[in-house]
Amino acid sequence: MLTINEIDVYYGAIHALKKMSLAVEEGTIVTLIGANGAGKTTTLKTISGILRPKNGTVVYKGKDISKTAPEKIVSLGISQVPEGRRVFQTMSVMENLEMGAYLRKDKKEIAADMENVFVRFPRLKERRKQMAGTLSGGEQQMLAIGRALMARPELLLMDEPSMGLAPLLVKEIFEIIKDINARGTTILLVEQNANMALSIADQAFVIETGEIVLKGSAQQLMKSEEVKKAYLGG
Amino acid sequence: MLEFMQQIVNGLSLGAIYALIALGYTMVYGIIKLINFAHGDIMMVGAFVGFFSVTMLGVNIFVALLAAMAFCALLGVAIEKVAYKPLRQSTRIAALITAIGVSLFLEYVMVYFFTPNQRVFPAETFSLHNYHIAGLVISNKDMFVFGSAIILMIILQYIIKRTRTGKAMRAVSIDQEAAVLMGISVDKTISITFAIGSALAAAAGVLIGIYYNTINPLMGIIPGLKAFVAAVLGGIGIIPGAMVGGFVMGMLETMVSGYGSSLYRDAVAFGVLILILLIKPSGLFGKNTGEKV
Ligand SMILES: Nc1ncnc2c1ncn2[C@@H]1O[C@H](COP(=O)(O)OP(=O)(O)O)[C@@H](O)[C@H]1O
Ligand SMILES: [Mg+2]
Numbered sequence: 001m002l003t004i005n006e007i008d009v010y011y012g013a014i015h016a017l018k019k020m021s022l023a024v025e026e027g028t029i030v031t032l033i034g035a036n037g038a039g040k041t042t043t044l045k046t047i048s049g050i051l052r053p054k055n056g057t058v059v060y061k062g063k064d065i066s067k068t069a070p071e072k073i074v075s076l077g078i079s080q081v082p083e084g085r086r087v088f089q090t091m092s093v094m095e096n097l098e099m100g101a102y103l104r105k106d107k108k109e110i111a112a113d114m115e116n117v118f119v120r121f122p123r124l125k126e127r128r129k130q131m132a133g134t135l136s137g138g139e140q141q142m143l144a145i146g147r148a149l150m151a152r153p154e155l156l157l158m159d160e161p162s163m164g165l166a167p168l169l170v171k172e173i174f175e176i177i178k179d180i181n182a183r184g185t186t187i188l189l190v191e192q193n194a195n196m197a198l199s200i201a202d203q204a205f206v207i208e209t210g211e212i213v214l215k216g217s218a219q220q221l222m223k224s225e226e227v228k229k230a231y232l233g234g
Numbered sequence: 235m236l237e238f239m240q241q242i243v244n245g246l247s248l249g250a251i252y253a254l255i256a257l258g259y260t261m262v263y264g265i266i267k268l269i270n271f272a273h274g275d276i277m278m279v280g281a282f283v284g285f286f287s288v289t290m291l292g293v294n295i296f297v298a299l300l301a302a303m304a305f306c307a308l309l310g311v312a313i314e315k316v317a318y319k320p321l322r323q324s325t326r327i328a329a330l331i332t333a334i335g336v337s338l339f340l341e342y343v344m345v346y347f348f349t350p351n352q353r354v355f356p357a358e359t360f361s362l363h364n365y366h367i368a369g370l371v372i373s374n375k376d377m378f379v380f381g382s383a384i385i386l387m388i389i390l391q392y393i394i395k396r397t398r399t400g401k402a403m404r405a406v407s408i409d410q411e412a413a414v415l416m417g418i419s420v421d422k423t424i425s426i427t428f429a430i431g432s433a434l435a436a437a438a439g440v441l442i443g444i445y446y447n448t449i450n451p452l453m454g455i456i457p458g459l460k461a462f463v464a465a466v467l468g469g470i471g472i473i474p475g476a477m478v479g480g481f482v483m484g485m486l487e488t489m490v491s492g493y494g495s496s497l498y499r500d501a502v503a504f505g506v507l508i509l510i511l512l513i514k515p516s517g518l519f520g521k522n523t524g525e526k527v
Contacts, residue, residue, distance in 0.1 A: 070415070074417035079415070080415045087412075088412065088413075098401060099405050099416045102416045
């Protein structure tokens, strides 16, 4: 569904991704794990078109999207739950969800999808008129996920959705990710919480300082000594 | 007491005009963090478009108002594309200096083509009539100025709160990158913001032409600065703040002219600016973010 072919991405002089490649098969959960500063967020921003690779291609459904406008990329079916949630703080929960459906015109379907988000996240329904900034961290993460779902993505990019959440909430979020995938959405999940990510993923890639150093099925990687030592706490 | 009420009534129309101009400053600042110093001059161009629509095309004042708004909406979009967009990634001070350049450009192009002389809004545009209500004198001119400004502000509020475009404008001003991830085009949203802000300024220009009866190519400078103070007073980037700030500045000015001396009315505006910057730089409605404007 998505293949990244040897991309180089720079921030000025900083070479953040070095001939980086990755592939996501339709219907699966793929996780990209790595330490802080390894280049995970850079990868997702490049897929969404916020950053541009200097070399290499990003091919989605057979089309190179590495020069495609970000809004076009959303309309092709790629949504992102950004790092740190980035909900619109001074807009209401409902308005945030509406923004997720910004490019859609089917009013009835949008209303139905919003109802689905509320079924999935009842706490958001209770707070639908509240400003997003007044929600707890967990609720904001749910809103960020709900907002991304409002675009009806075929490929959902998630950047550290467990960051800063209590363990119980982390479990809940991972259950939700599994469920979204079970309903047909392909997922590329970026995580520092390698344990949890590997437990729900099909395929996994390990990134270090802008390079993929390991890849394989999630099960294989879970057993790998290198991964255990570096990311799973021994 | 009656005297005081009369000053308030007088201040309302002027305040409404300042509010309209202040809205443009604050909307543009909210979305690209630029103090558009050419904003007062866009207002001046609007006044001229309104003036010529009335004098040369012979249309009525409503049509003139709309023509000025449409013209300046396009002018605002063009200025953004030509002057500000290329500087979006550069420092704020570069953009600010460019804005001052655009301001001088508009002023002296107009001086060149239309001379710096005053032009008098034709009397027949508005046959002045005073109404006496509860001891207060209210002119049809005041009513028109105040009424038009309020209607425009209500429309603006509706656009920003309720429409898809307005929500996108808010989203971009809150978090540009997150807005891009929603599929919102930042360029388009910035253009719309300039169009709306400039249209409001144009309306203010026509209204100020009616209010003072005269227009000239440098008429945008002082009201522009006062509206800027109004926007800062309300908290730059905050829309209701700009409205309140505009009314406060208008009232203050008429009070100072009414009770003190009209010699001081401009000085007071800048006194207010100094006071806000000393006491609460984020403005009446702003949170203190520690950001330097
Ligand atoms: N805006 C930026 N400007 C300069 N360097 C950046 C910027 N964002 C990230 N980097 C650098 O790029 C590298 C990768 O960052 P990032 O993709 O955010 O890592 P991760 O998401 O894996 O923590 C890091 O070395 C980081 O310091
Ligand atoms: Mg990151």
